Amino acid sequence: MNKFPQLILHNPFALILLMAMFSVTALFYWQGHQGFSLMDEGFLWYGAQRVMAGEIPIRDFMAYDIGRYYWSAAIMSLMGDNGIVALRISAAVFQALALFIGVAMLARSQSHKNHLYWLLALFTLMVWMAEQFRIFDIAIPIMLVGALSYLIEKPSCRRYLLIGLIVGLAATFGRNHGVYGVVGSLCALLYLTPKHHNAPNRFTAFKFWVSGVALGYLPVLIFIVAIPGFGQAFWESIVLLFESGTTNPPLPVQWPWLAPFGEVPFFHAMHDVMEGTFFIAIAAFGLLGLVWLIRNRQISKSAAPALLASIFLAVPYAHYAFSRADITHLAPAIPPFLIGILALLADKPAKIKWPLAIALFAASLSVMLPIYPSWRCENIHQCSETLVANDKLYIDNETANNLIAINKLSEMFAPGERTFIAAPFWPGAYAAMGRKSPVWESFMLLPRNKAFQLAEITRIKAANPGFVLLNDFPLDNREELRFRNSHSIMDQYIRDNFIQLHGYTNNPDYRLYKS
Secondary structure, eight states, rough: OTTHHHHHOHHHHHHHHHHHHHHHHHHHHHHHTBBOTTTTHHHHHHHHHHHHOOOOOOBBBBBBBBBBHHHHHHHHHHHOOOSHHHHHHHHHHHHHHHHHHHHHHHHHSSSOOHHHHHHHHHHHTTTOOOSGGGGGHHHHHHHHHHHHHHHHSOOOHHHHHHHHHHHHHHHHHHHHHHHHHHHHHHHHHHHHHOOOTTTTOOOHHHHHHHHHHHTTTHHHHHHHHHTTTHHHHHHHHHHHHHHHOOOOOOOOOOGGGOOOOOOOOHHEEEEEEHHHHHHHHHHHHHHHHHHHHHHHHTTTTOOOOHHHHHHHHHHHHHHHHHHHHHHHHHHSSSHHHHHHHHHHHHHSSHHHHHHHHHHHHHHHHHHGGGGGHHHHHHHTSSSEEEEETTTTEEEEHHHHHHHHHHHHHHHHHOOOOOEEEETTTTHHHHHHHTOOOOOOOSSSSSOOHHHEEEEEEEHHHHHSSSSEEOOOOOOOOOGGGGGHHHHHHHHHHHHHEEEESSSSSSTTEEEEEOO
């Protein structure tokens, strides 16, 4: 019995795995039953439920790429539960796996063991995982850095195949991650092949890498070939991206010098300063890192594999952060920067390493702590215990009241299994009520063309929803993103074919219709 603790202490990877599992469990205990978003988290939850019901993502309902849904549905099915807490547990398992991979490869880059430093690195990465629906997107870049670091450590055909496999699998969870992984891998290939004399040549390395990508992306390729209608839907989802010109409505960067000192409390302004500083930091790290690599290569100096991997992935992921410059998009983009800085500091003298590493953790915590649901309930929102499907959650009163209203409207106008429309931003309403959305686009963020809206109207006619609840507020204060402007044909159809009801809400942006 006494040998087990000794085995853990002397096996760094077993210790890091234990650290990751314990830390994720503790974090889940703190926030696993806290907070809920009818928007982003509801979108993921609804998709996982529909997969459990036998539907196909992208073809049958608006979705991210298929990987995260089948991962979630598999674990939720093992638990026999399609609730929101079960979804969060499935994400937490993925989170622990990613943290283990990231910190393990960071440890391999160090010249000596330092258990406390590994723990600090793990906490620094984990603190950015505040929004539970974003865990997949934050975990994947950590995995990519870890896998690329493994390749750089000792390039070989087998490792090129492995990094290709990881990139392909990442693309099944999000095609943007696949693109960023491809860019980072190709940069590494160009850097490594002439540098390492025992490594495979560029053609051989590329051949094994491409084979790995194809193998990792095989689930999607099988879906395209074997599932009727999926290939066309997949292609149309790509076309819609090009038509929209973006995956998200853009937001400007909150530059540090624009912080509203004097207009808001000091700590709020300092939060804006730190957030803006991180945007600058991730871009500077990637660009300066590439310049340093070119010079480093010319003078034949070596660097830690984790640092090199982070530099190769930093610029691609900076693109994601700046596509919509808010915390939700900064968090998935920052892991390459964090791991790179931690790798850079790992073998520095203690008087340099510890103050800077602790400062990085503290800065991360100052930006992310206000995002945590538990912190928001204690310091920002009025929160109350609310039943969300079969799970008791402690959530802000506004969301709680919306869920209560949707439940009452369902009892009155859509009893049994009859569906309803909660548009444009509440896919979580369908998941909470256990209903199928009558439209394909359950989360209506961007304007759609006439043909798309007419197809959705055909689905509405076939589904015969009992009521329509429209939350017609201007997203990002942009009038063109109000439902009546972004989906004007659908809005007119609802006005013409449903009966508007008054007196159910005092919010001027809400409109309620019954069949």
